[in-house]
Amino acid sequence: MANIRDVARLAQTSVATVSAVLNNSDPVSPALRARVLHAIQELNYHPSAVARSLSTRKTCTIGLVMPYILTPTAPPFIRAVEEEVTNAGYSLLLALSDGDPQREREMMELMAQKRVDGLLISAGPSWDDKTADQIEALQASGTTRIVFAARRSERPKNLDAVVSDNRNGAFAATSHLLDLGCTDIALLALPALGLNERDRILGYELAHRERGLIPRPELRRWGSTSQSPDGIALAQATTRDLFTLERPPDAIFVCNQTMVLGVLQALGELRLDVPGDVALVCFDDAPWLQHLPVPITAVSQRPDLVGRKAARLLLHRLRGDAEAAPPRVEIVPTELVIRESSAGRARLAGAGRAATATARAEQVLEN
Amino acid sequence: MANIRDVARLAQTSVATVSAVLNNSDPVSPALRARVLHAIQELNYHPSAVARSLSTRKTCTIGLVMPYILTPTAPPFIRAVEEEVTNAGYSLLLALSDGDPQREREMMELMAQKRVDGLLISAGPSWDDKTADQIEALQASGTTRIVFAARRSERPKNLDAVVSDNRNGAFAATSHLLDLGCTDIALLALPALGLNERDRILGYELAHRERGLIPRPELRRWGSTSQSPDGIALAQATTRDLFTLERPPDAIFVCNQTMVLGVLQALGELRLDVPGDVALVCFDDAPWLQHLPVPITAVSQRPDLVGRKAARLLLHRLRGDAEAAPPRVEIVPTELVIRESSAGRARLAGAGRAATATARAEQVLEN
DNA sequence: CTGAAAGCGCTTACAG
DNA sequence: CTGAAAGCGCTTACAG
Incomplete structure (x- = not known):
């Protein structure tokens, strides 16, 4: 698969310039931009989000860990989360724990390794202290912002949450x-x-x-x-x-x-x-x-509202506007x-x- | 966040060794392994899957693009896919197109950029030739294996598919x-x-x-x-x-x-x-x-069977056992x-x- | 506006 | 068994 250097070579320019047209980060003359765009077409080039993520330290990915999908509220909830996340330019990584705390922890660890920018967690019914500790460590490491969605838990304290009333x-x-x-x-x-x-x-x-x-x-x-x-x-x-x-x-x-x-x-x-x-x-x-x-x-x-609000809260935190604002618990009326x-x-x-x-x-x- | 070099330094060894204990790729003496494990604990180290993916050219991620989740068959389908994918050590990237062909294409392009190893596609009802062309290009580029799941389309021909009868x-x-x-x-x-x-x-x-x-x-x-x-x-x-x-x-x-x-x-x-x-x-x-x-x-x-079989077929192709076997269309009985x-x-x-x-x-x- | 180079954090021959 | 180094494919100062 072609990479950015191939494109630069074909367009007779540098990789920095290709990167600039890809991200609109720097002004590029129309003629050069056209050459680059043409080379991209020619080579069927798809810039690697993986490499980009390594470089920028952002994956534009949100993780969603929840216990069940076979409940009546899960689909509209997921639908709303997906919609909000996609509209904000993020992707959604979905993991279903089936209520197993062990799996829940493994999935959260995996999300951390995948470096998701934010994590939406629906606490399983058997949520335990070990899991809460892990969440706290994750939160503390400062790389992943976390919000409880649809199902919260008393631990960890100080976590954003959006749930039904x-x-x-x-x-x-x-x-x-x-x-x-x-x-x-x-x-x-x-x-x-x-x-x-x-x-x-x-x-x-x-x-x-x-x-x-x-x-x-x-x-x-x-x-x-x-x-x-x-x-x-x-x-x-x-x-x-x-x-x-x-x-x-x-x-x-x-x-x-x-x-x-x-x-x-x-x-x-x-x-x-x-x-x-x-x-x-x-x-x-x-x-x-x-x-x-x-x-x-x-x-x-209104599981859709719960999902929408949870996603928005997370995205809002990610934008940094409310980086350090106190945690918020939103209760969606029934x-x-x-x-x-x-x-x-x-x-x-x-x-x-x-x-x-x-x-x-x-x-x-x-x- | 700590990286592999920090771990190596603290454990007084090289990054290659740390990598070896992380992946069990090379034998490491028990004493050194213990030192490494201890350093990992100490630093609260989570190896970056992003860097790993860039290096190995595999993301251990499967993409699922489908039109709707608010249908009775979607949840059991997704559940089965997620289960199979997770059990095989992969993650699931979920995208819902809402049946919009434009969105469908954008989502597929995004999945390509994220370098998913495999792609499960549920063809939206308005699936068009432009989308089919894109799929063909993706398939041809050889990086992403594709399988139609739950909803197929006549184009592209020669694509694996698993659907209900x-x-x-x-x-x-x-x-x-x-x-x-x-x-x-x-x-x-x-x-x-x-x-x-x-x-x-x-x-x-x-x-x-x-x-x-x-x-x-x-x-x-x-x-x-x-x-x-x-x-x-x-x-x-x-x-x-x-x-x-x-x-x-x-x-x-x-x-x-x-x-x-x-x-x-x-x-x-x-x-x-x-x-x-x-x-x-x-x-x-x-x-x-x-x-x-x-x-x-x-x-x-049996949407669960459809999902399970589609995921297995994809995973099977990914393992390379049947890399170039002719495309298979499985019809799950009703x-x-x-x-x-x-x-x-x-x-x-x-x-x-x-x-x-x-x-x-x-x-x-x-x- | 454009280009050479360092760096993101891993893996993997390769040499010892 | 262990370590130094190149390379994966981007971004981003920095110099021109």
């Missing part, structure tokens, strides 16, 4: 159910390993506490993060089990979309009516949730989109639990 | 509906820009032709690739329109998941029963499709998963179109 989303969902008069709200939670998961549980509890209530412990159940049939089956079994309680729930707050399918299946088998017998709210929205026979109330997230699976209950209360309602309510509450 | 998937779906006695099968197609889209239409037509039938032209409608509410609304409007025909369809083959929501919405409004009045088959499967009140028959794809939305019709035929069926059939036909 999980707590208020769960708080709004739970408050909504309480407002509707539900008294026994089951929580189908995700293993509380990460901050996101814990914040959803916290929101559920705060909504109760605010009214001087304490949710019954037996109503809190653990689901699975798995997007596969296992996740569905577990939610189904758990729901069945909830209705063997002496005092079964009159509402269920489900912490992810996959589990909703299992819950609905179980409720169908038990011939329980939504929302007549049980109100339902889901964390995270999707088109199909609103096109079900009984549209499901959902906490809608929205409660109220649909029949919960709202129908208000009407039913008036009508003394008439037949399955058909009218569709769709209001939006912003946090 | 769109044609047979559509063929199986249509044949299944014809076998059930459907005579007027509407096709809700996607704009026929890419090979994938055209193959689905082709499969629909071949199934008819095999029986000496020719589908009525007014039953073929164009939907949208959009995953947004627009895509749903268009499918909804189109479905309504289909039932203003003098002779409306008794089955609909829908070419993607998003459109199914619009179709179901329209059928609901028209108070048409699935599968009693209209049988329904969807290209591409999803968990929620089988948990709907009437589970939907679907052509199930499966028809038969559910109530079509299978129910067989039973109804027997029962003289009784009330909505409730039994669930789930068989699998392999192509």
Whole structure:
């Protein structure tokens, strides 16, 4: 493959001049520039970004390390990050850790060796201190700017972060159910390993506490993060089990979309009516949730905004404008989109639990 | 940041030796190796992959250029690619063109400049000759090995490719509906820009032709690739329109998941029963499709296998084992998963179109 | 405006 | 086993 010297030779000039026309760094006479451009064409020359990076000590590459891509929020998140990064003239190096802390660390080390200019990290649910130490060392070495995106962790402290408002989303969902008069709200939670998961549980509890209530412990159940049939089956079994309680729930707050399918299946088998017998709210929205026979109330997230803001924050730091500004944690609002699976209950209360309602309510509450 | 010379100095040896312990390329005495390792620790040294790449002329990086990530098949595809690539010691550079040929070309040029060892390309729906020329030049320059993945194109010829069996998937779906006695099968197609889209239409037509039938032209409608509410609304409007025909369809083959929501919405409004009045088959499967009140028959794809095989093929070429072997086109089979939305019709035929069926059939036909 | 040369941080014969 | 040196392909003062 041709290099810059070949081009210089063919254009009868020096490599410095070729470099100048390549980067518009120095003025070059039109005639010479034309000769150079022609030589580039002729030789099918593609300047080596590798050599350029070695020389400039910048790779124009952003790394993104995240645990999963098979979640509903991952694709729009990645899409937004990629868009921002590309528009700023950077490339995106993607690494998926599958939630394995060991892999997470290896991937971060690799990103460091590849000398990415910035690193976007979505902390896996099993994020540990060893990983945090590594991040701190990386950050301290001063070569790579780091921002938590979508999933942060308490360690390291002093790291920029952009995440969804999980707590208020769960708080709004739970408050909504309480407002509707539900008294026994089951929580189908995700293993509380990460901050996101814990914040959803916290929101559920705060909504109760605010009214001087304490949710019954037996109503809190653990689901699975798995997007596969296992996740569905577990939610189904758990729901069945909830209705063997002496005092079964009159509402269920489900912490992810996959589990909703299992819950609905179980409720169908038990011939329980939504929302007549049980109100339902889901964390995270999707088109199909609103096109079900009984549209499901959902906490809608904006993973695209999370990605966009995280990328912009990182890029902003990289430009050096805010090099040493104090770390910033941005919380992207979530929205409660109220649909029949919960709202129908208000009407039913008036009508003394008439037949399955058909009218569709769709209001939006912003946090 | 410390470099290899700093390490050599601290360990009181030469850079060649440090390099040797870093790469296990040459035997080094245990004592010296320990000194080197200690110096590396001490200096928090991360060898520069950039410098290494310049020297070795290999970046251990694979590029992936694809149009969309917001489709149901993209995430499992990317996941599999990333996994294979990572396990082979490579990194993944991801670029999303959004289907814009201009961007597609810029991204490919950038990948070339970054000197990726291999390139996985998912041809956008608007793939044009200019892009094909560029690919050919890239391939000819001999630095980057290229494989079409998930979406190929007729040009350039002689390129490795791994794609889903769109044609047979559509063929199986249509044949299944014809076998059930459907005579007027509407096709809700996607704009026929890419090979994938055209193959689905082709499969629909071949199934008819095999029986000496020719589908009525007014039953073929164009939907949208959009995953947004627009895509749903268009499918909804189109479905309504289909039932203003003098002779409306008794089955609909829908070419993607998003459109199914619009179709179901329209059928609901028209108070048409699935599968009693209209049988329904969807290209591409999803968990929620089988948990709907009437589970939907679907052509199930294996985007993960497509990604895995494409990555492996590329990696295999890179290892040089099959450097110059003739190009290979792998077609990954699709499966028809038969559910109530079509299978129910067989039973109804027997029962003289009784009330909505409730039994669930789930068989699998392999192509 | 243009050109010769040092330097970015590695690897890899090559000589000892 | 170990060390000095050239080379990978750029950029960037620096001198003309």
